[in-house]
Amino acid sequence: MKQYLNLLQDVLEHGEVRQDRTGTGTLSKFGMQARYDLRQGFPVVTTKKVFFKAIVHEILWFISGDTNIKYLVDNGVNIWNEWPYANYQKSDSFKGETLEEFIEKIKSDATFALRYGDLGPVYGKQWRNFNGIDQFNKLLSQLKNNPNSRRHIVSAWNPVEVEDMLLPPCHSLFQLYVSEEGFLDLQLYQRSGDLFLGIPFNIASYALLLELIAKECDLKPRYFIHTIGDAHIYLNHVEQVKLQLSREPKPLSKINIKNKSIYEIKFEDIVLENYQSWPGIKGKVAV
Numbered sequence: 001m002k003q004y005l006n007l008l009q010d011v012l013e014h015g016e017v018r019q020d021r022t023g024t025g026t027l028s029k030f031g032m033q034a035r036y037d038l039r040q041g042f043p044v045v046t047t048k049k050v051f052f053k054a055i056v057h058e059i060l061w062f063i064s065g066d067t068n069i070k071y072l073v074d075n076g077v078n079i080w081n082e083w084p085y086a087n088y089q090k091s092d093s094f095k096g097e098t099l100e101e102f103i104e105k106i107k108s109d110a111t112f113a114l115r116y117g118d119l120g121p122v123y124g125k126q127w128r129n130f131n132g133i134d135q136f137n138k139l140l141s142q143l144k145n146n147p148n149s150r151r152h153i154v155s156a157w158n159p160v161e162v163e164d165m166l167l168p169p170c171h172s173l174f175q176l177y178v179s180e181e182g183f184l185d186l187q188l189y190q191r192s193g194d195l196f197l198g199i200p201f202n203i204a205s206y207a208l209l210l211e212l213i214a215k216e217c218d219l220k221p222r223y224f225i226h227t228i229g230d231a232h233i234y235l236n237h238v239e240q241v242k243l244q245l246s247r248e249p250k251p252l253s254k255i256n257i258k259n260k261s262i263y264e265i266k267f268e269d270i271v272l273e274n275y276q277s278w279p280g281i282k283g284k285v286a287v
């Protein structure tokens with residue numbers, strides 16, 4: 001995962017100090033790209049421990065079209081909790097509950113979850129129902145029936161609905177490419193990338209998406225190309241980033257996915273093999 005470390009190094013050295021929406025402050029560079037060859041291994045960052053379980057649940061959650069955090073929290077994935085909580089704090093029903101109490105209520109009270117667990121029309125909604133269009137299903141059928149197309153695109157960025165989302169999509173658009181030899185490549189355009197917390201998730205997540213789509217379409221996964229608009233390191237992550245840069249990357253892992261239709265694949269059907277990593281590193285998420 002030298003490519004990821006190169007991004008960190010580059011932004012740390014050449015990023016400009018920039019204010020941001022969360023008030024945390026960042027080092028930032030605009031327009032970066034990295035390319036991962038999945039034939040050489042599955043790209044999960046090794047210079048800190050990445051919570052892969054969250055990535056698998058999240059991608060299955062997107063594919064299913066769900067936008068409510070209930071599925072995630074029921075499965076022990078807590079990466080999206082802060083946003084519905086912040087929203088709840090602004091509502092009339094808020095009675096001073098802590099984040100933990102809020103999540104307990106999401107788990108135990110289905111009506112409450114329905115009302116306060118939703119992120120708005122985020123990824124899952126746009127992939128499966130963009131103003132009535134199931135972009136994801138269309139993509140699969142086009143890849144199978146019209147592989148040479150240059151229009152294999154799914155967009156999560158819906159200007160009509162962006163105001164209703166608790167967080168406008170960061171991984172905004174992706175495109176696929178089928179080569180003459182039956183390889184499948186995926187390029188993601190990510191408008192904004194938190195290099196320490198979000199990006200390791202995003203890399204593994206889209207690499208997994210590429211593996212899943214390739215399997216479904218009987219193609220061989222090859223390049224994941226990650227293009228990032230505003231690539232930033234939050235100022236309160238600088239020490240964590242330096243620690244990662246001091247660590248030697250470990251060999252990449254492998255992914256094993258059961259032969260099943262993409263809509264039937266379950267969490268247990270996706271196994272990351274031989275994942276070796278350095279210990280995890282804590283960092284605060286900017287809300």
Ligand SMILES: Nc1nc(=O)c2c([nH]1)NC[C@@H]1CN(c3ccc(C(=O)N[C@@H](CCC(=O)O)C(=O)O)cc3)CN21
Pocket residue numbers: 050051054077078079080167194197198199201280281282283285286287
């Ligand atoms: N500032 C910011 N950065 C992000 O990466 C981000 C957002 N906001 N908002 C929406 C989603 C949520 N994402 C998140 C949120 C939290 C973690 C996080 O805290 N990760 C820790 C712990 C994971 C765990 O064990 O639950 C990590 O060590 O990776 C990662 C990605 C990615 N996105």
Ligand SMILES: O=c1ccn([C@H]2C[C@H](O)[C@@H](COP(=O)(O)O)O2)c(=O)[nH]1
Pocket residue numbers: 021167168170171192193194195197198199202
């Ligand atoms: O998948 C994700 C989702 C979010 N992020 C980061 C990028 C930014 O740091 C924040 C979003 O804030 P904006 O002001 O809307 O850009 O979340 C990520 O890296 N990956």
